[in-house]
Amino acid sequence: MNVPRTGPTVSADLVQLLTPQxxxxxxxxxxxxxxxxxxxxxxxxxxxxxxxDTEAFALQRHGELGLWPPALGQEAAQIGxxxxxxxxxxxxxxxxxxxxxxxxxxxPVGLVGIFRGVELGGGWDPAEYNIALPQIIIGAQTLHAxxxxxxxxxxxxxxxxxxxxxxxxxxxxxxxxxxxxxxxEALDWAAVHQAPVVFFCQNNQYAISVPLDRQTAVPIAxxxxxxxxxxxxxxxxxxxxxHAVTTAAxxxxxxxxxxxxxxxxxxxxxxxxxxxxxxRYRDAAEVEEWKAKxxxxxxxxxxxxxxxxxxxxxxxxAEADQVGSDLRTDCAALPDPDLADMFDQVLVExxxxxxxxxxxxxxxxxxxEGSLA
Amino acid sequence: xxxxxxIGRAINEGLRAAMERDDKVLVMxxxxxxLGGVFRVTDGLHKDFGENRVIDTxxxxxxxxxxxxxxxxxxxxxVVEIQFDGFVYPAYDQIVSQVARLHFRSRGxxxxxxxxxxxFGGGIGAVEHHSESPEAQFVMTPGLRVVSCxxxxxxxxxxxxxxxxxxPVVFMEPKRRYWETGEVDRDTRPGTTWSxxxxxxxxxxxxxAYGPMVATCRQAAEAAVADGxxxxxxxxxxxxxxxxxxxxxxxxxxxxxxxxxxxxxxLGLGAELSARITEECxxxxxxxxxxxxxxxxxxxxxxxEDIFLPDLDRILDAVDVAREIGSR
Numbered sequence: 001m002n003v004p005r006t007g008p009t010v011s012a013d014l015v016q017l018l019t020p021q022x023x024x025x026x027x028x029x030x031x032x033x034x035x036x037x038x039x040x041x042x043x044x045x046x047x048x049x050x051x052x053d054t055e056a057f058a059l060q061r062h063g064e065l066g067l068w069p070p071a072l073g074q075e076a077a078q079i080g081x082x083x084x085x086x087x088x089x090x091x092x093x094x095x096x097x098x099x100x101x102x103x104x105x106x107x108p109v110g111l112v113g114i115f116r117g118v119e120l121g122g123g124w125d126p127a128e129y130n131i132a133l134p135q136i137i138i139g140a141q142t143l144h145a146x147x148x149x150x151x152x153x154x155x156x157x158x159x160x161x162x163x164x165x166x167x168x169x170x171x172x173x174x175x176x177x178x179x180x181x182x183x184x185e186a187l188d189w190a191a192v193h194q195a196p197v198v199f200f201c202q203n204n205q206y207a208i209s210v211p212l213d214r215q216t217a218v219p220i221a222x223x224x225x226x227x228x229x230x231x232x233x234x235x236x237x238x239x240x241x242x243h244a245v246t247t248a249a250x251x252x253x254x255x256x257x258x259x260x261x262x263x264x265x266x267x268x269x270x271x272x273x274x275x276x277x278x279x280r281y282r283d284a285a286e287v288e289e290w291k292a293k294x295x296x297x298x299x300x301x302x303x304x305x306x307x308x309x310x311x312x313x314x315x316x317x318a319e320a321d322q323v324g325s326d327l328r329t330d331c332a333a334l335p336d337p338d339l340a341d342m343f344d345q346v347l348v349e350x351x352x353x354x355x356x357x358x359x360x361x362x363x364x365x366x367x368x369e370g371s372l373a
Numbered sequence: 374x375x376x377x378x379x380i381g382r383a384i385n386e387g388l389r390a391a392m393e394r395d396d397k398v399l400v401m402x403x404x405x406x407x408l409g410g411v412f413r414v415t416d417g418l419h420k421d422f423g424e425n426r427v428i429d430t431x432x433x434x435x436x437x438x439x440x441x442x443x444x445x446x447x448x449x450x451x452v453v454e455i456q457f458d459g460f461v462y463p464a465y466d467q468i469v470s471q472v473a474r475l476h477f478r479s480r481g482x483x484x485x486x487x488x489x490x491x492x493f494g495g496g497i498g499a500v501e502h503h504s505e506s507p508e509a510q511f512v513m514t515p516g517l518r519v520v521s522c523x524x525x526x527x528x529x530x531x532x533x534x535x536x537x538x539x540x541p542v543v544f545m546e547p548k549r550r551y552w553e554t555g556e557v558d559r560d561t562r563p564g565t566t567w568s569x570x571x572x573x574x575x576x577x578x579x580x581x582a583y584g585p586m587v588a589t590c591r592q593a594a595e596a597a598v599a600d601g602x603x604x605x606x607x608x609x610x611x612x613x614x615x616x617x618x619x620x621x622x623x624x625x626x627x628x629x630x631x632x633x634x635x636x637x638x639x640l641g642l643g644a645e646l647s648a649r650i651t652e653e654c655x656x657x658x659x660x661x662x663x664x665x666x667x668x669x670x671x672x673x674x675x676x677x678e679d680i681f682l683p684d685l686d687r688i689l690d691a692v693d694v695a696r697e698i699g700s701r
Binding site: 004055071092119121125126127132133137141144145146147148149150151152155156159181185186188189193342344345346347348349351352353354 | 425430431433436439440441443444445448449451466474475477478480481482483515518538614615620636641677
């Protein structure tokens with residue numbers, strides 16, 4: 001649970017606390033301190049996050065969504081980090097952080113509106129859940145996270161020692177985003193200002209079709225050294241390790257000791273989006289290899305071997321069915337947006353010129369037979 | 374009480390007033406700290422407000438605007454300085470894809486009370502990227518307000534109105550006029566400064582300008598008196614949204630409109646103004662709307678910038694052309 005605090009360091013090894021075979025292993029710097037019930041809770045989150053994801057995938061296949069970016073295989077990275085957050089912490093996601101949104105308490109239906117074409121941002125108020133809206137421009141949110149983190153420092157919400165007050169920010173991005181200027185600017189800026197932000201890179205091995213070795217000549221975590229911050233590589237399919245590493249990095253940030261770059265090594269088991277065809281750029285054997293390292297299976301094995309009653313798994317299956325069923329229902333009930341409302345949402349104070357365009361549109365719309373007017 | 378200030382100083386005093394009024398107001402940018410900015414517009418603010426409110430940033434424009442987004446999300450009101458017009462492009466994505474859209478994307482729940490100050494325009498003998506007029510690119514982006522000041526008095530009040538706005542504002546500063554002085558009344562807060570303003574009344578033609586070209590148009594109007602012409606000069610002040618009622622009223626009276634800007638002609642503000650004036654004042658116009666603008670070239674080397682930029686002669690020539698057509 002502690003990061004070495006004397007200057008920038010990079011753990012050469014991959015932090016792992018639970019093997020793919022479901023066995024706990026020791027690490028010299030990190031330990032997961034939760035009990036069996038806590039591990040069961042992480043397991044439940046991962047199972048439900050996967051159900052939300054697969055349900056949304058199915059909704060796309062049924063024509064209910066135009067697109068869906070699956071997070072299949074990345075549940076440990078998202079739940080392990082998402083559950084390391086405190087209520088006062090703030091997350092800046094990409095468009096694939098379904099599990100993180102779940103951890104923040106966002107209702108699952110809030111995730112599908114963008115992909116149903118009924119909204120651009122997501123169905124929640126960021127201030128209510130302390131998670132920003134999904135970001136589609138690759139890497140842009142890492143700068144927003146850095147600015148927000150500076151604001152925490154200015155607000156004296158860092159390094160006071162009060163666990164209710166001290167807060168941190170987590171910025172999610174992927175291996176592809178690590179090539180973006182914005183991400184490198186954010187890392188530099190955060191390091192210079194010692195901003196309380198954790199840069200959490202889910203290295204899922206592909207930027208759509210382009211593999212990691214076309215993005216970076218060194219492991220992503222190793223770049224931290226150049227920015228003067230600690231970098232940690234963690235088994236992104238090991239929820240216990242991700243939780244331990246992220247907990248330590250967030251605490252370091254809350255304590256006012258600055259940013260950390262976490263590289264969670266994982267694998268995008270599915271396609272980039274429902275429009276993608278991964279068989280064109282990767283081998284089935286590679287996918288099989290990662291299947292054996294599934295983030296959920298190893299926790300189930302561990303729980304079963306350590307006395308978790310079978311009824312737990314049975315009940316969870318029923319709960320997942322309910323979550324999936326609710327998502328289907330809620331998705332179908334999402335109202336279509338009204339273009340007329342949008343003129344009022346461009347600026348806080350709507351200019352007369354926009355009001356005129358709005359009135360002209362409404363008059364045009366209402367001039368048709370059978371219109372709502 | 375009014376006092377004589379330069380435009381640069383007036384913006385400085387406006388920033389100071391806004392920072393004193395609201396401790397959420399931050400100034401950030403390259404060299405805005407102890408140096409006071411390359412044009413000294415933030416002179417003295419670092420000393421008086423400290424490094425947490427006047428932030429010397431890393432040299433990265435996208436990061437300046439991108440972190441300001443995060444600060445605004447946290448409840449701050451960042452005023453960011455882009456050092457020169459031609460340096461705004463690395464920040465263009467954050468401005469257009471984030472700043473301008475977060476309110477819309479969030480269906481109104483997120484606000485971006487940010488001011489992006491950009492010293493713009495030419496005439497200072499500078500190297501490339503230091504003399505450009507990119508305002509139309511922001512005007513055509515929904516979700517931004519774009520304003521430009523032309524006098525010290527307006528500069529003082531307009532920057533404060535920009536900072537007080539809950540909407541993001543691109544604040545275009547006429548850099549070659551920074552040192553020109555004028556009276557500033559700091560005691561009487563005017564109504565909105567984001568409106569078109571008739572700065573010289575006239576009856577024979579209407580000159581429309583903003584920022585650095587307002588002074589040039591006033592000079593042209595002064596010179597035209599010798600020819601017996603009374604030219605009306607309107608300072609648009611707000612470029613997005615445009616405030617066109619005073620423009621239409623004027624053009625209906627004069628029958629002639631000449632739009633003047635440093636930016637290149639194609640799809641510059643003059644194109645929109647010409648279209649709108651034609652739509653609204655068609656039967657009052659005695660000649661097509663004339664445009665006096667930079668040529669459709671990248672901004673040229675400074676030895677020829679005086680030829681590239683609209684000047685008094687080109688403006689008066691456009692007036693002559695319009696009146697000649699009108700008299701046929």
